[in-house]
Structure formats: structure tokens, C-alpha cells
Amino acid sequence: MKRPEILLFSVLVLVGISACRNDNPPTDIPTMTREKPAPSAAAADRPAPRSGAGNFEALVADYESKDRVIWQKPGMVIAMLGDLKGKTIADIGAGTGYFTFRMVPLAEKVIGVDIDPRFIAFMDSIKVRLPVQYRDRFESRLAKPDNPMLAPAEADAVVIVNTYGYIENRIQYLQTLAKGLKPGGNLLIIDFKKNNLPIGPPDEYKVALGQVEGELAASGFEVSKVDEESLDYQYIILAKKK
Numbered sequence: 001m002k003r004p005e006i007l008l009f010s011v012l013v014l015v016g017i018s019a020c021r022n023d024n025p026p027t028d029i030p031t032m033t034r035e036k037p038a039p040s041a042a043a044a045d046r047p048a049p050r051s052g053a054g055n056f057e058a059l060v061a062d063y064e065s066k067d068r069v070i071w072q073k074p075g076m077v078i079a080m081l082g083d084l085k086g087k088t089i090a091d092i093g094a095g096t097g098y099f100t101f102r103m104v105p106l107a108e109k110v111i112g113v114d115i116d117p118r119f120i121a122f123m124d125s126i127k128v129r130l131p132v133q134y135r136d137r138f139e140s141r142l143a144k145p146d147n148p149m150l151a152p153a154e155a156d157a158v159v160i161v162n163t164y165g166y167i168e169n170r171i172q173y174l175q176t177l178a179k180g181l182k183p184g185g186n187l188l189i190i191d192f193k194k195n196n197l198p199i200g201p202p203d204e205y206k207v208a209l210g211q212v213e214g215e216l217a218a219s220g221f222e223v224s225k226v227d228e229e230s231l232d233y234q235y236i237i238l239a240k241k242k
């Protein structure tokens, strides 16, 4: 993103925070707050996550932390999707739109998908402040925990950042998601590496890289790239719909 766009985006986020703030004081929370990962078929006795639960203002502050850009490297991550010109991208578990709004100037359309109406309202509050020429490129979409609510072959690419562990019955979810992706379309998944690193949730809250790879293979995706080096705290998986 160019410097004026970064500045514009920061202003939009600040305005969005004040538009959506509630009266609860912010609490101290670890970076990228989350509950325990959703159960896999093999661990169905684990508690299901309550996605987005907690103090909304604190979640927003966490997701939009100004230091995040240093370790999250959003520009590098987005570049892994290649040229987005003319493409429709779905950001599943978009939250505040950290990735969604960074992709808006680059793509034809970006759908910020979330199951939490508070994040949908937050993203919408930012949309109305986008420059006119970008406004139609963004759409928020309230989804269901088991369905991203994409139309058949609607997206050229899908990103799931820091959200994979929230999804229950992931193989079934990925099969549903694949229907919303064009043949050969890319799926980019980024999540936290294990090893009790200084950034990210405790290890028990994370989904191991190998497990994600296995679930992708079981749901009809072909893993085309695994990158454990570019981000200090997270792995990146690029997969293709077969």
C-alpha cells in the first residue's frame, strides 16, 4: 500500500473505532486474542470457541495494534496472492478489516466475511468513509459459523488470517468454502506457529501447520506453498482448489 493510502487507512480505522465503541473500558489482553481452537473430528470433546467474544473495543485495539504491521507484514502477505486487479477476494473472519481494507485499492471487489455483527458494523462504518472510487469495491457479509455464504464460484481467492482455529468441522467448512471459489482459485491461510512465541495465543489455542495441511488435502485443496520463514510468529499456507 502506498504512503497516502496507509495514512488514509489509519484515519479510517480510528474513526471506525470511535463509531463502534462501547462503554466498557479496554482490558489488557494478549495480542490476537482468541479462545481455544474449534474441535477437530479427533478431538470433539474440546470446548467450542465463542468467536469474537469479549470486550469489543479491546478486540479492535488488539487487531489494529500499530505494532502489528511489523510482524504481520500485510503488504508481503497480500503480494503472495499475485496481481489482484479485476479479482474478487473473500476475507473470511475479516474482523476489523485489517486485510480487507488493505486489499480494496488493489482488487475489483473485496468481501469482508464475519460471523460477528459487531465487526460487520465496524467495517461498514469504515466503508462510508472510503474515497468514492473505492467504496463499491468493498462489501461486508454476515456469514454463518458453518458457511461463509459465498455464491457459487464468486471468489477468485480467499484469505483466512488468524481465524482458522475458530472454525468448527473444518473439513466440511472447507468443502463448502471451495464451492464459493473459482476452479484453480487460491486459498491463503495464515496462523500462529506453535512453540510459545512472544506474540500470539498460548500453544493450546493454535492449530498445528501439519493439521491444516491434512485438513486441506482431505477437503479437495492442493497445497502449493508452505512458508514458515517469512513471518516470525506465523506460518503461511497457499493452497489451490483442484
Ligand SMILES: C[S@@+](CC[C@H](N)C(=O)[O-])C[C@H]1O[C@@H](n2cnc3c(N)ncnc32)[C@H](O)[C@@H]1O
Binding pocket: 032, 033, 034, 051, 052, 063, 092, 093, 094, 095, 096, 097, 098, 099, 113, 114, 115, 116, 119, 143, 144, 145, 146, 148, 160, 161, 162, 163, 166, 167, 168
Ligand atoms: C482473531 S480475529 C482475526 C481478524 C482478522 N482476520 C485479522 O487478522 O485481523 C478472528 C475473526 O474471525 C471471526 N470468525 C470466527 N469464526 C468464524 C467463522 N466460522 N466464519 C467467519 N468468521 C469467523 C471472528 O468473529 C473474528 O472477527
